[in-house]
Amino acid sequence: MSAARIAIVTSQAGMEWDTDLPLILESLRAEGAAATAVAWDARDVEWGGFDLAVIRSTWDYAERVGEFVAWAERAGGLTRLWNPASVVRWSSDKRYLRDLAGRGVPVVPTRFVEPGAAYDEEGMAALLDAGAVVVKPAVSAGAFDTARYEPEQHADAARHVRSLLDRGRVVMVQPYLRLVEEGERALVFVAGAFSHAIRKGPVLTESGVIDNARVPHPGVAPYQPSEEELTAALAALAAIPAAEAPLFARVDLVLDESRRPTVMELELIEPNLFLGDRPDGLKRLVDAILAKAGAAGH
Structure with missing residues (x-):
């Protein structure tokens, strides 16, 4: 049986800065897969030559969202793309928070x-x-x-x-929910199951300032979510308009004024998964990728 051909989809910035990328590639290769990092907008890529393409660090997508969604739909027609193009389109615009709220998911009022x-x-x-x-x-x-x-x-x-x-x-x-100053919670899920979580410091530390060079994940530390936080995150995942659970997802939570876990964002395109200090999380993701690639070969 030939090795599974897997594209880990990134960007030029991701090639340079994504610390999870080499971990994923190395682990996949150790399992016998032919894994390659490919920028989503690289020219002359034969996406149909891959058994599976996994979107990871396409960090410039928001600047070119129409182009990116069109790429996802095109690539998804040539190979198995995860997360799939329909999920990419839905989650690329935070108006999805309306859908979550309509399904009874606790979200930040928007x-x-x-x-x-x-x-x-x-x-x-x-x-x-x-x-x-x-x-x-x-x-x-x-x-x-x-x-x-x-x-x-x-x-x-x-x-x-x-x-x-x-x-x-x-x-x-x-x-502005002030309890964010106690830390944002980021819960990572792989193939619909909880994997691991972190807590990080607040990002908007100074009022009235637009700082596009700020550190997006300050003070990251391992975190054990409460049952209430897990319930809120799972409710958000259940509201995704897709037939299958996403290959990966990150649910970002903050406590509201009554200390109820509330969804800030549902990250389904290119979230940092904080794998560097979580070999268990890395293994779960790699196993899930290999399972998707195996299914693609049958």
Whole structure:
């Protein structure tokens, strides 16, 4: 039997900075697979020559989301793509939070503002309410173009909203949940089953500042989630519009003011899975990839 041909899909930035990438490749090769790192936008790639393509560190997708989704649909027609193109399309825009909320999943309350929406000062004030808020685009990665604002900074928040709208971006406005300062929880799942979790420090440490060079995962430490946190994360996974569980998923949680676990994001495209210190998590992922590649060969 020939070795399974597996593409681990990345980007130019991923080739340089993804610390999980060499671990995955080495582990797959140790199991006899022909595993190769391939940038999603590399020219002249014969995607049909792979038994399986696994999206991992396509970290520039949010800047070219239409192009990326089109690539996923094209590649998914030539080989088995995980996570699949339909999931990529759905999860590339954080308006999926509406779907999660509609399924009863506890999510951070979110208002979406579409380009072309006319917001005068009164309308903007109603949008921002009276508390601290977070403003960000609905298509983004790594807290890009994201900032939080205290009530006395709402004029700055309004300018941020208008700036994004003027660039044709859908805007999200959320309350700033202060218990995030106790740490975000990131729960990693492989083939639908819980694998491991980390807790990291808050990202938006300074109000009124858009810092696109900030560290996206400060102070990472191993974490054991509570049953309530696992329940919230599993509810989010169950709401994904797909027939099969995703190959990988990361559910980011924060505590609301009543200390209830609340979903911030459901990461299904290129999340950091924090495998460096979790050989058990690496093994689970590699085993799941090999199982998908084996299924592709039958």
